[in-house]
Every structure is written in C-alpha cells, then in structure tokens.
Amino acid sequence: xxxxxxxxxxxxxxxxxxxxxxxxxxxxxxxxxxxxxxxxxxxxxxxxxxxxxxxxxxxxxxxxxxxxxxxxxxxxxxxxxxxxxxxxxxxxxxxxxxxxxxxxxxxxxxxxxxxxxxxxxxxxxxxxxxxxxxxxxxxxxxxxxxxxxxxxxxxxxxxxxxxxxxxxxxxxxxxxxxxxxxxxxxxxxxxxxxxxxxxxxxxxxxxxxxxxxxxxxxxxxxxxxxxxxxxxxxxxxxxxxxxxxxxxxxxxxxxxxxxxxxxxxxxxxxxxxxxxxxxxxxxxxxxxxxxxxxxxxxxxxxxxxxxxxxxxxxxxxxxxxxxxxxxxxxxxxxxxxxxxxxxxxxxxxxxxxxxxxxxxxxxxxxxxxxxxxxxxxxxxxxxxxxxxxxxxxxxxxxxxxxxxxxxxxxxxxxxxxxxxxxxx
RNA sequence: GGAGGGAUGGCUGAGUGGUUGAAAGCAUCGGUCUUGAAAACCGACAUGCCGAAAGGCAUCGGGGGUUCGAAUCCCUCUCCCUCCGCCA
Numbered sequence: 001x002x003x004x005x006x007x008x009x010x011x012x013x014x015x016x017x018x019x020x021x022x023x024x025x026x027x028x029x030x031x032x033x034x035x036x037x038x039x040x041x042x043x044x045x046x047x048x049x050x051x052x053x054x055x056x057x058x059x060x061x062x063x064x065x066x067x068x069x070x071x072x073x074x075x076x077x078x079x080x081x082x083x084x085x086x087x088x089x090x091x092x093x094x095x096x097x098x099x100x101x102x103x104x105x106x107x108x109x110x111x112x113x114x115x116x117x118x119x120x121x122x123x124x125x126x127x128x129x130x131x132x133x134x135x136x137x138x139x140x141x142x143x144x145x146x147x148x149x150x151x152x153x154x155x156x157x158x159x160x161x162x163x164x165x166x167x168x169x170x171x172x173x174x175x176x177x178x179x180x181x182x183x184x185x186x187x188x189x190x191x192x193x194x195x196x197x198x199x200x201x202x203x204x205x206x207x208x209x210x211x212x213x214x215x216x217x218x219x220x221x222x223x224x225x226x227x228x229x230x231x232x233x234x235x236x237x238x239x240x241x242x243x244x245x246x247x248x249x250x251x252x253x254x255x256x257x258x259x260x261x262x263x264x265x266x267x268x269x270x271x272x273x274x275x276x277x278x279x280x281x282x283x284x285x286x287x288x289x290x291x292x293x294x295x296x297x298x299x300x301x302x303x304x305x306x307x308x309x310x311x312x313x314x315x316x317x318x319x320x321x322x323x324x325x326x327x328x329x330x331x332x333x334x335x336x337x338x339x340x341x342x343x344x345x346x347x348x349x350x351x352x353x354x355x356x357x358x359x360x361x362x363x364x365x366x367x368x369x370x371x372x373x374x375x376x377x378x379x380x381x382x383x384x385x386x387x388x389x390x391x392x393x394x395x396x397x398x399x400x401x402x403x404x405x406x407x408x409x410x411x412x413x414x415x416x417x418x419x420x421x422x423x424x
Numbered sequence: 425g426g427a428g429g430g431a432u433g434g435c436u437g438a439g440u441g442g443u444u445g446a447a448a449g450c451a452u453c454g455g456u457c458u459u460g461a462a463a464a465c466c467g468a469c470a471u472g473c474c475g476a477a478a479g480g481c482a483u484c485g486g487g488g489g490u491u492c493g494a495a496u497c498c499c500u501c502u503c504c505c506u507c508c509g510c511c512a
Contacts, residue, residue, distance in 0.1 A: 042474055046481045053481090056493040060442035073492045080492075246434070368434095372453080374471080 001361040002104055004097075008035055017107030020114050020323040027104055034097040041093060045086045052079055102212055106358040108323040109295075109332040115322035121335070122322070127306065128315035130339050135401045139342030140392040141273040144170065146403045146423040147395075150274065162271070162278035164388065169421050173394075173407070174281060174387060176414035178256045181283040181308050181384055189304045191254035191285060196235035198257055199226045204238040207363030209329035209355075219260045228260035232284035233381045240288060241363040244374055249367055250289040250297060254384065257282065274388040275347070281387040287380040288365065291357065294378035295332070298354040301382045302334050305350045308385050311410045314393055315339040317346060331356045334382075338389060342396035347389040352382030395421075 144150035149170025185191040205211040219228035330353035337346035357376040
C-alpha cells in the first residue's frame with residue numbers, strides 16, 4: 001500500500017512510476033479526489049465534535065451544581081444527529097478510498113529497466129555452463145516415467161490435472177532437496193526456520209498483497225473464509241503483522257511449505273509434466289530490514305538463492321525484471337532461471353523481491369529506529385528455491401545415456417545412500 | 425461441541441457513566457549526585473488522523489447500540505484461559 005501522504009504530496013513521482021508499470025492511472029485520480037473529499041468532511045465533523053465535547057463537559061459541571069440542563073441537552077442532541085450522519089458519510093468515503101488504495105501497485109524502483117513485458121527484462125548475469133551431451137537429452141517427463149518416480153495419471157484421477165504425485169526415490173529426492181535447502185539457509189545464511197499454517201485468512205492475504213487483486217488465482221475455502229497459501233511469503237511475512245518488532249533488525253526467516261495456485265487460463269506446452277502445477281513445494285526466504293539497508297539485502301538474498309543452485313552444480317542466469325513485469329507489490333525483482341537441457345529452455349525457480357514498505361504498510365509491521373520512533377520496516381522475499389523446476393533441471397542435467405540420473409554429492413547426506421536414480 | 429472467566433499504553437496492573445488519554449509499578453530516555461558505576465532523587469515517556477500553526481478529532485481486542493457525555497451500560501464478533509466432551 002502506498003502512503004496516502006506520498007500520493008498527495010508527490011503525485012507526479014507516483015504517477016510516473018505507475019505509468020512505467022502500465023498501471024491504471026484513473027485509479028490514482030480517484031484516490032486523489034476521495035482524499036480531498038475525506039479531508040473536507042473530516043474538518044466539519046471534527047469542528048462539530050469539538051463543540052459537543054465542550055458542551056457535554058459544561059452539562060456535567062452544571063448538573064453538579066444542581067442546575068436544570070434539559071434545554072441545552074435537547075439542543076446538543078440535534079447536533080449529535082448531524083454528527084452521526086456526517087460520520088456515516090465519512091466512513092463511506094474512507095472505505096472507498098481504502099479499497100482504491102489497496103488496488104494501486106507499488107511504485108517501481110527508479111533504477112530498474114523500463115518496459116511493458118518480459119522482453120524488456122535485463123539479463124544481469126549467467127553462471128555456470130550448459131553440459132555437453134553425447135546423446136539426445138530427454139525431457140523430465142520421459143525420464144521420470146522410466147525412473148518410476150512420478151505418477152501423473154493416478155494423481156489426475158484423485159485430484160485432477162496439475163497435482164503431482166511423487167513415488168519412491170522421487171518422493172525421497174523431493175524431501176532431500178527441501179532439507180538440503182533449509183539446512184543451507186539456517187546454518188549458512190542466518191535464517192530462522194518456521195513451519196507455518198498452510199491456510200490463512202483474508203487479512204493476511206491482503207497484508208502481502210495477494211488480495212484483493214489475485215483472488216481468482218487462489219484456492220478459497222468458502223465455508224471458513226480461509227485461503228490456501230500460494231507461497232510461504234504470506235504466512236511468513238504475516239508473522240509480524242500488527243506488531244512493532246521488538247528485536248534487532250534485520251530478521252531472516254525461512255520456511256518450507258506447499259504452495260497452491262489455481263492459475264486459471266494456463267494451457268499447452270507450459271503445462272507438460274510438472275512444469276506448471278496447482279500444488280508445488282517451495283522453500284522461501286523472508287527478510288524484515290531497516291529501510292536504508294533493503295537494496296543491499298536484496299543482493300544478498302539473491303546470493304542466498306544462488307548458493308542453493310551452485311551447491312547442486314547447476315547452470316543458471318539472473319534476470320532483472322523490468323517495470324512492467326514485476327509483481328504488484330514489488331519495487332524491484334530478480335528472477336533466477338535454471339537451464340533445462342530437455343526443454344532447451346530456462347526455467348524460473350526463484351523470484352527475489354524488495355517490497356520496500358509496501359507490504360509493511362498493508363500488514364502494519366513496524367520497528368523502532370535509533371530515536372525510538374516507530375517506522376515501517378522494509379520486507380523482502382525470495383524463493384530458495386521452488387521444487388518442481390529444480391527437480392526438472394536436476395533430472396535433465398544429470399541424466400545418463402541409459403536413462404539413469406546421477407545425484408549431486410550435496411544431496412548425499414539426505415538420500416540415505418542413494419547416489420543415482422535408476423530406471424525400473 | 426457444552427459451561428464459565430478474560431482482553432486496558434513496551435510490560436504488569438487499577439479503574440462500573442462527567443477534565444480518565446487513562447492511577448501505580450516495571451522498563452526506557454534525560455538530569456542531579458558519584459573518580460566511575462549502582463542506588464537514591466528529579467523530570468520525560470502511547471498511537472493515528474486533520475491542520476501552516478495554535479490546536480483539534482479519534483483510539484482502553486473488532487464492529488454496532490443506549491446517552492448531552494461510554495474504558496465503564498447493552499448487543500455482536502474475534503482471540504486467549506479453565507473445566508467437560510470428542511479426537512490424530
């Protein structure tokens with residue numbers, strides 16, 4: 001959520017930022033108008049309330065002296081009625097204003113590339129090298145089938161398409177990867193591990209910015225008005241919702257959770273295998289930091305995600321997303337993509353964003369600065385990393401001519417002696 | 425699911441209709457004293473909104489109501505605690 005004062009006082013700057021994003025500028029004008037209305041109404045209401053409060057005090061004093069106050073009470077009662085009416089009007093305007101402000105996306109960081117879609121994203125770096133194959137590499141669907149580690153037909157029968165079902169060594173590998181990543185972040189990167197609820201209420205969803213705009217992309221339990229989380233970002237960031245954080249910043253939290261996404265409208269090649277699914281596992285990193293440090297922390301966050309991939313010996317690249325491609329709440333965002341030889345393409349496995357105070361304002365997460373003044377924290381998060389595509393990259397990169405897959409040594413401690421997946 | 429009890433400022437905790445935005449204590453900050461520290465003493469110390477400012481308005485878990493006036497009375501919701509039931 002943008003600061004209404006910033007919208008009011010630095011309107012041009014905000015307008016320009018939203019224009020770079022391709023956002024709806026009419027909404028901004030509506031907000032400005034509602035803000036004007038609100039302040040005008042508030043002025044007269046407060047004046048009336050001031051009179052009522054003063055008169056009430058006088059009534060109290062007069063009563064103590066034993067005087068009759070019936071006449072003045074009747075008069076002030078009509079004032080009360082006018083206040084009630086005006087308050088109702090103000091509430092209406094404020095509700096509309098709040099609703100509109102919640103729909104305005106974050107202003108992008110000035111330094112990111114300008115562009116309307118993914119084609120304007122900038123390749124910041126490419127790390128590692130693609131492997132040379134002496135044979136035609138298979139894609140993950142073919143590999144997984146031979147290995148017997150993925151059973152999509154049975155999953156579809158019980159849940160519909162887009163719900164993966166891992167079997168045997170596949171399930172074990174997934175569990176090993178989760179543990180490898182969590183251990184890396186908690187022991188080497190300074191994160192504290194959470195295992196949060198996988199279902200949250202609407203306030204939490206609003207706090208991180210999924211609501212109100214993304215309602216259609218998420219699973220909703222209507223009877224309880226609860227939502228299945230689309231990412232651990234939601235419960236982990238909301239850990240401090242409505243709090244003034246009383247421990248030193250920065251705070252780093254990490255969590256493994258499944259993620260649930262309806263992703264209406266996706267189809268075709270993108271949905272083959274486990275490339276794009278309604279349920280997937282992910283390890284997420286979340287940071288709560290002082291505003292001055294958030295951009296330096298973003299760089300470190302990307303480094304933390306890269307360590308996961310380097311530890312597995314994978315080839316990846318880093319994209320700096322352009323103004324039109326960053327998510328609703330983000331001011332700046334890096335995507336990390338893994339090379340997948342079977343797909344002959346790059347797969348997004350991580351998205352690392354700085355939200356500045358956008359989420360902190362929505363979720364009301366504050367801290368006390370050196371002067372003891374309460375300020376909004378800056379929040380960041382990054383995938384560290386998402387599992388299905390990591391699994392795809394591992395299978396496709398480390399496949400052998402005979403269809404077996406050699407596992408990277410980093411996973412040895414977690415695989416109970418299995419260092420290679422072998423066709424059945 | 426049933427019965428009861430709670431929710432007050434960073435924390436503990438008083439307060440059942442009229443200068444109570446809120447006693448007291450703790451914590452924190454500043455000062456006095458001290459070679460220094462502690463102790464003691466003195467003082468400061470909630471947040472949001474409107475306003476150029478003076479100042480004003482709002483807030484005692486959330487929402488609604490009664491009243492000239494609500495932390496205090498009524499309704500409702502949420503959460504927490506205790507007991508009973510059920511249960512992996």
